[in-house]
Amino acid sequence: MTAPTATVVRLKLSLLRNGLRQSGGRRAAYVASAVVTLVFAVLQLIGLIALRGHAHADALVVLLVAVLGLGWAVMPLFFPGGDETLDPTRLVMLPLRPRPLVRALLAASLVGIGPLFTVLMLVGSVVAVAHGAAAYVVAVVAVVLGLLVCVALARAVAAANVRLLSSRRGRDLAVLSGLVIAVGVQVVNFGAQKLGTAGLGQLDPVADVLRWLPPASVVGAVDSVSEGAYGRAAGQLALGVAVLAGLVWVWARSLDRLMTAPDGSTLWSAERDARERPSGAGWARLLPGGRTGTVMERSLRYVWRDPKTKTAWVTSLAIGLIVPVFNALQGTGSIYFACFAAGMLGVQMYNQFGQDTSAFWMVALTISSPRDAYVELRARALALLVITLPYATLVTVVTTALLGDWPRLPEVLGLSLALLGAMLTTGAWTSARFPYSIPQEGHKNVAPGQTGLAWISIVGGMVAAALLCAPVIAVTIWLNVTGDGAMWSWVLLPVGAVYGTAITLLGLRLAAPRVADRLPEILAAVSKG
Numbered sequence: 001m002t003a004p005t006a007t008v009v010r011l012k013l014s015l016l017r018n019g020l021r022q023s024g025g026r027r028a029a030y031v032a033s034a035v036v037t038l039v040f041a042v043l044q045l046i047g048l049i050a051l052r053g054h055a056h057a058d059a060l061v062v063l064l065v066a067v068l069g070l071g072w073a074v075m076p077l078f079f080p081g082g083d084e085t086l087d088p089t090r091l092v093m094l095p096l097r098p099r100p101l102v103r104a105l106l107a108a109s110l111v112g113i114g115p116l117f118t119v120l121m122l123v124g125s126v127v128a129v130a131h132g133a134a135a136y137v138v139a140v141v142a143v144v145l146g147l148l149v150c151v152a153l154a155r156a157v158a159a160a161n162v163r164l165l166s167s168r169r170g171r172d173l174a175v176l177s178g179l180v181i182a183v184g185v186q187v188v189n190f191g192a193q194k195l196g197t198a199g200l201g202q203l204d205p206v207a208d209v210l211r212w213l214p215p216a217s218v219v220g221a222v223d224s225v226s227e228g229a230y231g232r233a234a235g236q237l238a239l240g241v242a243v244l245a246g247l248v249w250v251w252a253r254s255l256d257r258l259m260t261a262p263d264g265s266t267l268w269s270a271e272r273d274a275r276e277r278p279s280g281a282g283w284a285r286l287l288p289g290g291r292t293g294t295v296m297e298r299s300l301r302y303v304w305r306d307p308k309t310k311t312a313w314v315t316s317l318a319i320g321l322i323v324p325v326f327n328a329l330q331g332t333g334s335i336y337f338a339c340f341a342a343g344m345l346g347v348q349m350y351n352q353f354g355q356d357t358s359a360f361w362m363v364a365l366t367i368s369s370p371r372d373a374y375v376e377l378r379a380r381a382l383a384l385l386v387i388t389l390p391y392a393t394l395v396t397v398v399t400t401a402l403l404g405d406w407p408r409l410p411e412v413l414g415l416s417l418a419l420l421g422a423m424l425t426t427g428a429w430t431s432a433r434f435p436y437s438i439p440q441e442g443h444k445n446v447a448p449g450q451t452g453l454a455w456i457s458i459v460g461g462m463v464a465a466a467l468l469c470a471p472v473i474a475v476t477i478w479l480n481v482t483g484d485g486a487m488w489s490w491v492l493l494p495v496g497a498v499y500g501t502a503i504t505l506l507g508l509r510l511a512a513p514r515v516a517d518r519l520p521e522i523l524a525a526v527s528k529g
Contacts (some may be wrong), residue, residue: 008104012111034113041120049126051489058223059207061125066216068121068385072114072150098252108250109151125219131226138225138233142218143329145240152247159254212236214243265498269337291366295379300386302355308438308445309355312348313387320344321395328402335405335412341395342416345388346423346465350458352380352431354438356528364519374512377428381504384424393414411476411489414496418472421500422465425507432514435521437528447528455475468503472496 021027048064051057096104109115126139210222219235224233287293302309320341327333353360367373396416400409434457437447446454472495479489515522 004100005107008362009111012108014479016112017111020233036372037113037117041117045120045124048121048128048401051128054128056129056203058211058220059203059285061128061219062207062216065125065219066119066210066213068118069150069153072118072154075154080201087353098255101175102248102252105155106148106151110147114422115147117153118147118150119143122219126222127227127442129219129223129226134230138237140221141237142222142240142499145244146215146218146236147241148374149218149244151248152244153215153250156247157253159251159258168258212239214240270528288308291375292379292382293371295376296383297394298388299380299383303387306355312445313345314350317391320391321398324395324399325402328399331400333399333403335399335403335408336415338392338396338399338412339416339419342392342420343423343462345384345391346420346427347462348388349381349424349427350430350461351434351436351438351454351520352377352427354431354526357438360526361523364523366398367516367519371515373515374508377431377508377511381424381428381508386418388420392420411479411492414492414494415469415472415476416496417493417500418466418469418496419500421502421504422468423461424504425468426461426464428507428511429514430461432522433457433509434460435525437526450525450528453525472499504509 048061051060054060065093122143128143130139131134210216211223218240219238221233221236224230224236284293284297287296302311304310320343323340324333324337327337353363358364363376367376393413393416396413400406400412436450436451436453436457438445439447472492475495476492479492
């Protein structure tokens with residue numbers, strides 16, 4: 001290795017070693033995650049080797065390597081802080097040219113659990129389809145080439161987006177990881193069920209396309225050699241080499257631009273952004289005037305700008321859609337699962353003041369009477385309804401369309417509105433009675449020592465909300481067990497809307513005096529940590 005390469009590799013090892021020295025908990029977490037990852041990789045390796053001789057093994061391993069490459073491409077966007085050497089701007093002050101730096105960073109990228117996991121997956125994939133001495137020789141080349149393509153892909157994506165990833169909005173991309181994981185799990189589950197009933201032969205059409213897309217093409221080359229198609233194998237390997245060269249070129253160009261072009265911290269760029277930025281948000285003009293509109297705008301800006309609040313909203317929006325829709329697609333769902341959307345978003349009403357953290361003292365200064373507290377709570381509830389009402393309606397309509405059960409649409413939508421009203425009611429009350437702090441740093445959503453408060457607030461509030469919905473649920477059951485109830489099920493839509501509105505207003509009225517009386521206690525609770 002050249003001097004820059006050896007230095008950067010040692011830097012990567014030093015960063016890893018020093019990170020583990022920071023605390024015993026971090027060291028234990030790293031070791032545990034490494035063990036779990038390696039055990040999973042070894043089990044996958046054994047399973048892939050066991051596929052040798054299966055008629056559709058080639059389709060499965062090609063798809064597996066394609067998914068592996070996709071993971072390398074998107075992980076730098078969702079977890080930019082996972083590897084300090086992913087940010088080449090840390091090296092811009094060093095006298096290094098792009099080409100030596102590319103070689104050094106490429107070598108450093110091969111150090112870690114991720115590359116080892118990738119190697120094991122590639123080895124299992126090529127062994128599953130390799131038959132004959134020539135295929136095993138090509139398999140060795142395929143493993144090396146596949147690993148380099150994956151690593152270069154991750155580095156090229158990270159270098160091209162490093163300015164974005166180092167900004168505040170760029171760091172918010174990590175919020176999407178929860179959505180991607182949630183959707184991905186459901187997609188994998190749905191696909192596994194389909195494969196379990198239809199067989200691996202369903203993968204052949206997809207694999208025929210993916211075997212020409214690196215890094216999956218390198219596994220396709222091994223399979224082609226096993227079938228005696230040497231020309232096709234040479235083309236697939238050449239495609240892998242060409243893509244690797246292209247990724248390295250893009251990577252080098254990105255590094256050159258990062259080291260020479262001005263970034264967003266320069267005065268010229270800041271002045272340009274100020275000229276291009278519109279004065280005021282147009283949507284804010286649609287809000288009502290006075291304190292109500294001000295509080296609504298503040299709450300909606302929290303949803304868009306605050307990382308913790310945005311994470312909670314994105315997760316709720318994703319799960320609220322995934323649960324009813326995927327169950328409907330699998331043929332095992334019920335139209336009543338659509339109420340899940342209203343329930344997930346209604347949880348956002350809980351711990352309203354904890355979302356403000358220590359900044360709640362500015363809100364507390366504006367509350368001098370139960371009337372002020374009522375207007376504050378009402379505006380926060382209205383801000384939540386701006387998103388929740390259309391979303392819950394959309395999820396209900398989509399679920400109904402997938403199941404084809406249109407006669408039940410009014411009653412399910414009425415149930416959703418009643419549930420949402422109950423959640424807003426209990427959320428306002430628990431926000432006043434059981435407030436807790438949300439740490440701004442790290443991944444914890446509850447400050448130390450307040451876990452019990454969080455459980456009481458959320459679980460107790462959800463149980464109370466279910467009890468508040470009992471009258472509407474009882475009417476729904478009665479209409480469904482009655483012979484002529486189907487023709488009157490439409491009544492549940494206005495009943496649910498009126499009932500949800502009534503209990504929401506009642507809950508806000510009852511919670512407002514408690515907020516006004518407990519302002520010092522609430523401020524102390526939400527400012528902790």
